[in-house]
Amino acid sequence: MTRTSETTPEINLSDPQYYFNRELSWLEFNNRVLHEALDPRTPLLERLKFLAIFSTNLDEFFMVRVAILMQRVEAQVDKVSPDGKTPQQQLDALSQQLRPLVTEQHRFFDRTLRPLLAEKGVHILNYMDLNQEQRRYLQHYFEQRVFPILTPLAVDPAHPFPYISSLSLNLAVLVKDPVTQKELFARVKVPNSLPRFITFPADIEPVDRNSVWVGVPLEQIIAHNLELLFPGMNIQEYSLFRITRDADLEIEEDLTHDLLVLIQQELRKRRLGGAVVRLEIEASASQAVRDRLMREKDLTDRDVYALEGLLNLKDLMSLMAIPLPALKDQPWGAAVPSRLRNLNDDTSDLASSAEANEDIFSIIRKQDLLVHHPYESFTASVEHFITQAAHDPKVLAIKITLYRTSGDSPIVKALINAAENGKQVAALVELKARFDEENNIHWAQRLEQAGVNVIYGLVGLKTHTKVVLVVREEGEAIRRYIHIGTGNYNSKTAKLYTDLGLFSCKEDLGADLTDLFNFLTGYSRQQSYRKLLVAPVNLRDRMLALIQRETEYRHHGKPGHIIAKMNALVDPQIIATLYAASQAGVEIDLIIRGVCCLRPGVAGVSDNIRVISIVGRFLEHSRIFHFHNNGEEEVFIGSADWMPRNLDRRVEAITPVEEPALAAQLCAILDTLLADNRHAWDLQPDGTYVQRQSGENMPEHDAQTEFAMQLQQ
Structure with a gap:
């Protein structure tokens, strides 16, 4: 802290007035994401994509951040955030600021984007808008493809309220028994094994001459055929709803010696579901249905979001597959970094290319290399580096940290090849990478089965760093090659995220990474590094x-x-x-x-x-x-x-x-x-x-x- 003058009192830089609330700042970020959808300069299908991203972001925000605040309120933890708000005050402020955003999102989709899409031949229809031929087709589709999957669940003294999985779409149905005149409640889950939007075959009459794609939401097809699920009953009301559960893993690492087993146990708990933190429901739902769901899930009005139109707009992402390139961002190919354009891409001939001094290691020896993704190719740089190391006979060892990686990762395959080629391979796979735990467990086990030394993270710490160390024998010396990046070793996100990576063989950086990996894989209290922070x-x-x-x-x-x-x-x-x-x-x-x-x-x-x-x-x-x-x-x-x-x-x-x-x-x-x-x-x-x-x-x-x-x- 400093004084601006001898007479000016010192300003308390810890004063809450100088800090924004973390959660409310995140809402401002997601508002900027929503604006990309609202912005007419954004190509039409890309606008749908941003609506979907807005919804996906919100789901994760409720599953983690809102869930944590609700836990603190329940536990009567009143510790204030740096901006001076208690957990309850934060929840109240979030609800107040979020509702207008969600209302705007749904209204914009229904009143603006849907008509604009229809003008381009993309029709997201309501069941009520269909002609007789289209309805007959969908009824047949329901009977043949949907009806056998559905399981209507009654709720009465003999049937307790069913478990509702997080983020699933469900129909709350009120039926009346014509014999007893009793009104009964039931739940029908919309199967996620079927597409969200059901399209028509080519021989069904198109909506107009310019029709490119015509789809109807699956839940509406189910809703208009409920009499087949409840024969002899009078359908009184149906309403679509969706709940969000707490998905944060409670990992007490000190209570177990096996982090892998602990994460697997916690994932099973997540699938069973934590506490409900949000209820989304059609605005047309009756108060009786809304009250029933709130009572069963122990929710307050603050936790309920009544929405117009479609729920779960993240499913709009599937429409990006519609073949209308004029409505999307212009495609472009990532450039091969200029210094790597003459490399031999044939990994089967890497030994001879190394002798010819035409490999990536010789490039790095000449000068450090900086790559900028996605503008420069991740495949031609990072993946090539690891793949060449896996096959190069002079490479003795490869060490890597994996926080998030793609399901078909070429990097994981290269590490397996390296182990099969007799190299020492060590991979720290972070099992606590939120929402990627299951994927990381799968790849960690695959690597371990191939002979890779796998480390399942550290007790009390997440390993978030993105580093590779390659140890190579060159003549009488050993040289260390490194990659230090800002992004995950994930070929899919490398096309969507902006990230940077540094390749080097500088001795001090190599020595630092050696020390870092010794800290990650063994027993070390390394307290100083030559260059690394x-x-x-x-x-x-x-x-x-x-x-x-x-x-x-x-x-x-x-x-x-x-x-x-x-x-x-x-x-x-x-x-x-x-x-x-x-x-x-x-x-x-x-x-x-x-x-x-x-x-x-x-x-x-x-x-x-x-x-x-x-x-x-x-x-x-x-x-x-x-x-x-x-x-x-x-x-x-x-x-x-x-x-x-x-x-x-x-x-x-x-x-x-x-x-x-x-x-x-x-x-x-x-x-x-x-x-x-x-x-x-x-x-x-x-x-x-x-x-x-x-x-x-x-x-x-x-x-x-x-x-x-x-x-x-």
């Missing part, structure tokens, strides 16, 4: 010191400037240190895609801090940290955001990028992002975001498009 060892202290160094330069009349790009900024200590730097006159530019708890532009506190968020075609996932350092600039990339979990409860690695040309490349990336006026939003002192606009005197700068164009040349 490693959490939870030295990352927090080093980041604080780098910020404070800029502050000291300003105190001595020298310039100070920080540019940092990350997914989220939450940590109160980092924020307070940034405030102190701003008070000293350090210029601070932050590019924070998601949650930002720092309040910029506050007089006397954060006058010199600017925050932007970029939400566009690709998910901004890379982390870059730039410090002016009195003209001796230092630039870092790595896996960590400035959040308590990354700094204190995860294993993370951030590396300096010291090659002048590569450091300049990173600075150019930051400059391009800061100049964006197509997908960039400026965070205001009140917590709202204002989207930047291009104009007559301000030509449009779309950073993501510019990166793609630069690397295609």
Whole structure:
């Protein structure tokens, strides 16, 4: 903390007024995602995609963040967040701010996107809109394909209320027995083994001449054939509903010696379902049905979202498969990094190519290599590096951390090949990667069966770092090649997320990664690293010191400037240190895609801090940290955001990028992002975001498009 003058009282930088609430800031982020759907500049089918992403994001938010707050309220934990809110106050504020967003999402889909899609020949029809021929077809479809799957479940003294799985679509049905005149309640689950939208064959009369795709929601087909499920009963009412359950795993690692068994047990509990944290229901549902569901699931009005139109809009993502390229983002191919364009892609001939000095290792020996995904090919760089290492006879060992990987991962296959080729292979597979636990268990067991040394994470820590170490015999020496990245070793997300990776064979980085892997796989209390910033060892202290160094330069009349790009900024200590730097006159530019708890532009506190968020075609996932350092600039990339979990409860690695040309490349990336006026939003002192606009005197700068164009040349 600093004093602005001898007469000005010291400002308490921990005061809650200087912090935004983490959960409410996340809602602002998801609002920016929704805006991509609302924006007419976004291609039509891509607008559907963003509606689906908005819904998927919300599901995970309720399953984890809202669930945690509800647990704290139930446990009567009144500890306030840095912005001064109790768990109950946060839940109330979330409900108040979220409802208008969800209402806007559903209204926009039904009143704007549906008609626009129909104009392009894409018809999402309601059952009531169908002609007789279409209805006959769907009735036949129901009888042949749907009816045998369904299991109507009665609720009465002999049949307790059935278990409702999280995120499933269900019909609440009220029927009247014509004999007893009793009104009875039943539940019908909409099967997720069938497509959400049922389409018509080519010989069914099209809606219009331009019809490309015509579909009807499956739940409406079921609803209009309920008499077959309840013969002899009078259908009084039906309403679609969906519940969301707590999905956070409660992992008490100190109580078991086998983390794999513990995670498997917790996954079984998740499938059985935690407490219900949200009920979504059709707005047309009667109060009696709504009250019945709330009573059975122990919910309050705050937990209920009554929605117009379709529920579960994340299923709109399936419509991206409709063959209308004019309604989607223009396709493009990731460029092969220029220095890798002459590599031999035939892994069966890697031994001879190595002798010819035409392999990726010779490229790295000449100079460090920086790759920028998805603009540069993940396959031609990262996957090639690991695959070549698996087959190269000179490679002795491969070590890797896997946080999230794709189901058909070429990297996992390469690791298996490496083990089969007699190399020492070690893979730390993080079983606690949320929502990827089951997938990671599968791949960990496959690797173990192939002879790979598999480590199932660390007790008390998630291993979030993205690093590869390749040990290669070259003549009489051993050389270590490394890759340190900002993103997961996942070929699918590498096409959708912006990430960076550094290849190097510098001795100090190789030695640091050796020490890091020894910490991950054995017994080590390594407390110092030559170059790497490693959490939870030295990352927090080093980041604080780098910020404070800029502050000291300003105190001595020298310039100070920080540019940092990350997914989220939450940590109160980092924020307070940034405030102190701003008070000293350090210029601070932050590019924070998601949650930002720092309040910029506050007089006397954060006058010199600017925050932007970029939400566009690709998910901004890379982390870059730039410090002016009195003209001796230092630039870092790595896996960590400035959040308590990354700094204190995860294993993370951030590396300096010291090659002048590569450091300049990173600075150019930051400059391009800061100049964006197509997908960039400026965070205001009140917590709202204002989207930047291009104009007559301000030509449009779309950073993501510019990166793609630069690397295609």
